[in-house]
Amino acid sequence: MTALFKTLKRARLQLGLSQESLGRKLKIPQNHISAMESGKVDVRASTLTSWARAVGLELLIVPRVVVPAVEHLKKRMTNSTGEIEEGPAPALYEVTEVDD
Numbered sequence: 001m002t003a004l005f006k007t008l009k010r011a012r013l014q015l016g017l018s019q020e021s022l023g024r025k026l027k028i029p030q031n032h033i034s035a036m037e038s039g040k041v042d043v044r045a046s047t048l049t050s051w052a053r054a055v056g057l058e059l060l061i062v063p064r065v066v067v068p069a070v071e072h073l074k075k076r077m078t079n080s081t082g083e084i085e086e087g088p089a090p091a092l093y094e095v096t097e098v099d100d
Contacts, residue, residue, distance in 0.1 A: 002039055004048075009037045011055035025054045 012022055019033040026033075026047070035041045036051075043051075045059075052059045062070060 005037050005039055008051055008055060008057070011052075011057055015055055017055070022051070022054060026050055 012019075017025075018030075019037070020030040022028075023030045023033045028047070032041070036043050036047075049059050060070075
């Protein structure tokens with residue numbers, strides 16, 4: 001199972017959604033949700049987008065050069081149980097005054 005599908009499954013479980021209830025939201029049979037989560041089927045981009053949004057996530061395609069910043073921000077917002085904390089994102093850096 002890829003990291004993407006692990007993340008989508010974790011988000012579904014954190015929301016207390018069964019595969020069946022997610023399937024109803026997405027208008028997809030439960031057995032197809034199971035096949036997608038286990039990586040047994042190719043998933044269309046539109047399905048991934050709908051699935052991510054149904055579990056409170058957003059798919060983004062970003063330039064590779066910004067991936068480290070995105071990963072750093074995600075790490076800073078993740079609590080000890082692996083859940084993303086709600087609320088404003090922490091600053092990536094702080095500017096402090098320097099005495100002359």
